[in-house]
Amino acid sequence: MLIWQIIAAGFVPMLALAVPAINDALDSNSFSCGTTPSEEFKEISKSLAKEEAIARRLGRRAVHEVQINVYMHIVASSEDVHDGNLSDQDVTNQFQVLKTDFEPTGIIFNLKSIDRTFNATWASNTDLRRMWYHVRNGSYSDLNLWFIPTLDHYGYCTIPVAGDTLPYAIYQDGCTIRSDTVPGGRANNYNLGKTVTHEVGHWMGLLHTFQGGCEGTGDYIDDTPAQASPSQGCPEGRDSCPNQPGLDPIHNYMDYSYEYVFEELLYLVLVWSKRLT
DSSP: OOOEEEOOTTEEEOOOSOOOOOOOOOOTTSOOBOOOOOHHHHHHHHHHHHHHHHHHHTTOOOOOOEEEEEEEEEEESSSSGGGTOOOHHHHHHHHHHHHHHHGGGTEEEEEEEEEEEEOHHHHTTOSHHHHHHHHOOSOTTSEEEEEESOOSSSEEEOOEEESSOHHHHGGGOSEEEEGGGSTTOSSTTOOSSHHHHHHHHHHHTOOOTTTTTTTSOTTSOTTSOOOSSOOOSOOTTOOSOTTSSSOOOTTBTTSOSOGGGOOBOOOEEEOOTTTTO
């Protein structure tokens, strides 16, 4: 797959989405992601894609190892597993899925800590900005994952945009994930831990494979086939854009297929001047 080399100076993340306000019940057989890219980020992606194309023609494509520390936060209304609490084994299994999925890209995650907060308000998907502010650990280079039992989507993350927004953005930076999507969880067809892989892909700067539909610019990765809409289930041979080359990339982690279908993650090289320093 394409290596997307992010080399733009001053390329830093900020909060790019608000807490989703959707209250519809989730269909256990249908994935839902709440990460929405800003127009500014789309323009940056377009520019970086052009730089990548030039680098590729010059033979400068290489995977460089990147080390990222991870802080995992379990937020539940009580210590009971039915109230959203997760065991250390649950969390360790989830981390291992994330680590294994990204290793081929040269991105190495290091688990720094696991903590738990028992707060019924936060666990009910309320006042999350206060939760992020009080619970987040590490620097701007570190990945924070919050797991809560009640969420309007399976997960969402902040995504990168340009601008010197560090003071405002740091405490909100990271991913919030529904806790029943961890390996062995109760989210039917989405309980292999791949929701975290999908959402962290957004945190890294990846868009959905169906971004822009058949006629749009897509995910700005030049070897991702055009896709009209999210996949559901395991639709082998789906071709939602018959006038465009290639079948739908249903095996790509950035689609919405059932988790057992996922096999491919875009290879990345991340050189973020502020996040990774």
